[in-house]
Amino acid sequence: MENLSLDLEWNKDWDYLTKVKRPSRYIGGEWGLLPPKDDEENIISLCLAYPDVYEVGMSYLGYQILYFLVKSLDFADVDRIYAPWPDMEEMLAKEGVPLRSLEMKKPLRNFDLLGFTLQYELNATNILTMLNLSSIPLRSADRGDEDPIVIAGGPGALAPMPYTPFIDVFCMGDCEELLVELLSILYEHRSFAREEKLKLLSKIDGCHVPLMAGRSGRVKRRIISLKEAYAPERFMVPSDKIVHDRASVEVFRGCTRGCRFCQAGMIYRPVRYRDPERVCELANKILSQSGYEELGLTSLSTCDYPWLEETMDRLGPLLFEYRAALSLPSLRMDPKAIDVALKLEEMKRRGLTFAPEAGSQRLRNVINKGVTEKDIENTLKAVFEAGWSKVKLYFMMGLPTETEKDLRGIVDIIGMARFLGRSYNKRTSVSASIAGFVPKAHTPFQWEAQNRMEELMDKGLWIKRQFRQKNVSVSFHEPAQSFIEAVIAKGDEKVADVIERAWKYGARFDGWGETFDLSFWLKAFDDCGVDPYHITARQIPYEERLPWDHVDVGVTKEFLWSEREKALKGEITGDCRWSGCNGCGLRDVCFSGDVRHES
Structure with missing residues (x-):
């Protein structure tokens, strides 16, 4: 294999590498x-x-x-x-x-x-x-x-x-x-x-x-066919440990599950599949040239790949040959996901990740999550019965229309997971991560307000205080970081001045807890005369021009607003791959051959 050799003739300018x-x-x-x-x-x-x-x-x-x-x-x-x-x-x-x-x-x-x-x-x-x-x-x-x-x-x-x-x-x-x-x-x-x-x-x-x-x-926005899109047949292998240290093959792009908070699910539409033969071919070439011992099949919802189990069966001998394990991103809480997980023995050691997102059925309907209370209970029973002892759960707080009952529902689901897990294995551990809702452009919730920092902090601390057991870990995202994220996500050109001023004050790596400093941003808002809460904490009327209205992602503004209206009524929108076209605006490219629809 070709490889660049590391030049050991250190230039004097690079001596400082030993000091960082x-x-x-x-x-x-x-x-x-x-x-x-x-x-x-x-x-x-x-x-x-x-x-x-x-x-x-x-x-x-x-x-x-x-x-x-x-x-x-x-x-x-x-x-x-x-x-x-x-x-x-x-x-x-x-x-x-x-x-x-x-x-x-x-x-x-x-x-x-x-x-x-x-x-x-x-x-x-x-x-x-x-x-x-x-x-x-x-x-x-x-x-x-x-x-x-x-x-x-x-x-x-x-x-x-x-x-x-x-x-x-x-x-x-x-x-x-x-x-x-x-x-x-x-x-x-x-x-x-x-x-x-x-x-x-x-x-x-x-x-x-x-x-x-x-x-x-x-x-x-440019949209291409995944059948024709370039895909690498080799990988750069990092020289040090990284966050996701594995080879990856993209099995499909886009998602039409329709979660109303999810920006990726809107801006990467339509769904475009890669043929299973090509997936296996890419996996073979990448593993043979990289030496990776783990292969990830990536997408926004890999369990929705129509040929997933067929592909896993095809990959079996290949993975055995290269002594590599297969990994999948977080799984849906449904029977198909469990059937898939049962085939992944390697994941028993690391545990499984699920994202119920909301604590009550009412709020899961609002966000169009498509997961029922029974789905959650049956999934947890199945994975614990099958021998898993580690489960991680993802939730969101501050979602539109959220009430105290919804927050109590998060506590109840975590408690149910602990109870069910310990009924099979006393050493079962459950971890829960809770992120504050951040309204994003090109989603049905782009018009919605974000909870203020104090509200998110109170909610996160309350949930965390409900659990003192050693085998339950609850964490929540720093509300101040979610606040700045929302300002930039929904901001106009005036926010650029704020970014530059905060940077001059010393803002660096704001997504990292050890380096984030809210004071830099608060001073920058004052200096630039920008009210951040006008951006984050108010509900925007439909007729108001949005800073990103000049960007056409294919999904229409009318569709997004209709989804918002359905959310407030607690109505579900089905996945168009199986329930028929929902009129999001992408019909002309959606039926180009990459997408498999079932009626």
Whole structure:
């Protein structure tokens, strides 16, 4: 297998690696990399920039796809960079050393393009850190011909206004084809001035160039067939432990379960399946070239893959050959999921994860979860009876229409899980994680208010106080972080000023408890004259223009509002794969051959 050897001739500028935590985050040289291309002067260079630490960014399947996709092009090359931890940021600034890419050790400012993924709102300040350490002007309007073009994709690109001053080009939707078109145009016109390049890129379907279009231009999300989409046949293997340390194959994209709080379930529609033959082929090639001992079949709801059990049976001999285990993301609480889980002996050691989301049947109907009280009880009985001794449950608090009875229901489900588990095995452990509801763009709950921080804190502490047993662990997400997440998720262009001001005060890695500091943000709100509660804590009327209304994700605003109305009535909407078209707006692309519908 080809692999880059780690250059042991340390440049004096890199001596500081011995002075920071986890230097493995910054050295590169991972197994499975492809060498840089020789003709650097005549290709377009892209650096994929993930605005979080190495162990999070290396777990992101999207960068595995894009890295090998760009490497397959004869006119482009690619490298990677991840956000430096504050100790490394301080060291770089002190020594006057620019932020460099992992393999080429090339300053980010010397790339033609710098590509960020807007995966999580609380990574926003890290983007500014990475630009600043690279001597790239923070704002697009201040950049010149010598600066790279800064592009961004991911879910955050579909609600772009808080990022707009910092990003030159937003890539909206599926990027496998879009990125190739973008790179091709830049290659063909690499001698053009920056403004001319941006004009050309603004004409690509799915590209939004704020300096060219302003807010008035409506941009449509790119949607591709998964049968034709590029998929990597090899993987980069990390040089240190990462969050999800396994090989992964995407079995399908999109979800039509219709959970009303779920942004991914709306913005990744329609459902597009990958053929089981191709899934197994990819798994074979990746495992044979990476040495991974775990394979993940990924999607938003893998148990809904129509050929899942068939695929698992096909993978059996392959997994045995490579001594690899199969893993699935969190499971639905239904009989099919349990049948699947029973085949995964390796998961008995690690436990199973389920997401009831809400504590009462009434509230599960409001959010369209499609899970009944009986489903929950039967699932827990089945997994404990089958020998599992570890179960993790995910819930949300602060959901629209939530009452004290709904919160009591969370306590009751956790208590039921403990009781049922201990009836089979006294050493059974149950953990529950509770996140505060964050209203997101392009969902039926985009108009809803978020609970104030104090309310979420009171709810989380109350639930936690109900359990003192050693075999029950209850945690809840920091409400202040959920608050800032909602501000960025629903904010307009004024929030960009807040992000920059909070960053100047010292905001870094706001998604991490040990580095998050709310005071930086509160001072920034005051300085910028922005009332954050006007963004998060009020119900928005339908006729009010939303900051992301210029982005067409395919799912119509009328459908989202009708789903909100049904939520308030406690009405369920069925999955269109089995109950017929719900009129979300994507019918024309939904029946293109990738989707299997059953009546």
